[in-house]
Amino acid sequence: MTYKDQNYRVHLMPKLSANISTLYPEMSFLQRFSAAAQDGFDAVEFQFAYEYTSTELVAAAKAASVKVVLLNCPAGDVEAGERGTAVFEERIETCRQGIDKGIAYARALDCKNIHLMAGILADEDRLVAQATFKDNLRYAADRFDRSDEVVLVEALNTIDTPGYFVSNLAQAADIIDSTGYLNVRLQFDFYHCQMTQGRLAETFDRYLRLIEHIQVAGVPGRHELDCGEVNYDFLFNHIDASRYPGYVGCEYHPLVTTSKGLGPLKPWLSSTAK
Numbered sequence: 001m002t003y004k005d006q007n008y009r010v011h012l013m014p015k016l017s018a019n020i021s022t023l024y025p026e027m028s029f030l031q032r033f034s035a036a037a038q039d040g041f042d043a044v045e046f047q048f049a050y051e052y053t054s055t056e057l058v059a060a061a062k063a064a065s066v067k068v069v070l071l072n073c074p075a076g077d078v079e080a081g082e083r084g085t086a087v088f089e090e091r092i093e094t095c096r097q098g099i100d101k102g103i104a105y106a107r108a109l110d111c112k113n114i115h116l117m118a119g120i121l122a123d124e125d126r127l128v129a130q131a132t133f134k135d136n137l138r139y140a141a142d143r144f145d146r147s148d149e150v151v152l153v154e155a156l157n158t159i160d161t162p163g164y165f166v167s168n169l170a171q172a173a174d175i176i177d178s179t180g181y182l183n184v185r186l187q188f189d190f191y192h193c194q195m196t197q198g199r200l201a202e203t204f205d206r207y208l209r210l211i212e213h214i215q216v217a218g219v220p221g222r223h224e225l226d227c228g229e230v231n232y233d234f235l236f237n238h239i240d241a242s243r244y245p246g247y248v249g250c251e252y253h254p255l256v257t258t259s260k261g262l263g264p265l266k267p268w269l270s271s272t273a274k
Contacts (some may be wrong), residue, residue, distance in 0.1 A: 005032030015197050016268055017069050019215070019251035021047040023258045030056065033064040039259050040269030045070035045113075045249045048078060054108035056135040061109060068109040068188075069247045070152070070213055073140070075117040083156070084117030087129035087165045099140045106144070113213055115152040115187055116140055118165040129165055134179050141181040150212050154187035157195035160222075168196055169207055178212055185212035189251070192218040194230055199236045208242055217252035222274065224252060228240040236268065 019035035020029065027035055029049060044066050049057060061068050075098070076082030076091075102114050116235070118133050131249040133154070140151045155172040156164040166172050176184050188211045193203055204211075216235075218228035225232045237258050239248065254261045 002069055008138060014214075014248045014268060015043065015199075015245040015246070016041060017043040017045045017249040018165075018201045019046060019249050020044050021049075021255050022251050025254070026257055030060045031128060032038055033060040033066055035258070037064040037066050037261055040266075041066065043067040043069045043247055044068055045247070045251075047072045048075070049128065050074060050105070050269065054105045056178065057105070058108055059118050066143060068111040069111040070249060071102065071106055071109070071111055072115045072117060074098035076119070082120065082166055084119035086116050087119040087133045089128055089132045092136065095136050099136070099143070103144050105148075107146075112148045113150050113152055114140070114144060115154060115189075116155075116252065120163040121165050126165075129183065130175070133165065134175060136256050137175070137179050137184050138181060141179065145183060149183060151181075151184050152187040152212060153184065154189060155192055155196070156189075157192045159195055160192075169193065169203060173207055173210055181199065186210040187213045187215065189215040189217075190230065190232075190251075191215065191217035191222055193253070200235060204235075204238065205242070208244065210246065211235070211246070214239065214244070215247065215249040215251045217250075222252050223255045224264065227255065232264065 008269055016150060020032035020036060020042040024032040024035045031045060072098060075084045085091040099116065105186060106114050121129055136150060144151055153172050153176055155166045155169050158164055158167045166175065172186060176186060186207055188204065188207060190200055197203065216225060218225050219230050220228055224245065250265065
């Protein structure tokens, strides 16, 4: 399917993925696979779903005929506010058990991308934390190394997540490059980028060589794409012109029911919605 810009030039469309950890909150988690398919998504992603067996998740994805394109490795006690354990030297065993579990789920789901969250620092030594994070990334990359399998690093804005270790894209890129692994790459979130530094198209171009997955949300508030200051029509044209081949994950908190709020995305969703 294609869309046309204002000059009526035909482009390939960015491929959209529904982040079912944030979308369709009005439904149970396993129902969200089919809800996304009904709305025209051919792929989903999620943050954490380890309360379900991989068999249950595979069945839900298969029944909905959607691909799973991204999941997070376990990230500690998320309900208590943790956002990863990979920077903590004293928690290496816990982190690597989580990596192994994430890989097992990803392979069961034929999911090629896993995100390893770094963690929130308090008074810990940043140099030790960085070395530990890199070691854990290398551990993950050594094990998640079949064809097209990729370990992702994401920079989170510190307004929403104060103290998160990877807080800007320059830092994320330096960490990725210094691991020395080609299958450690960048998860580029336009929402976090706008909250942190802006200059979205320019920044996207700067880090395109590392980008494996993209996520989007309205700014401020992290709601639908037409809620806020970011011109996603322009950015989707820009992404398309870059020839970026991966998925664009819709990771936002809907202000209305998810299906009703998809209006701005309809031109980019499948015309053969189930």
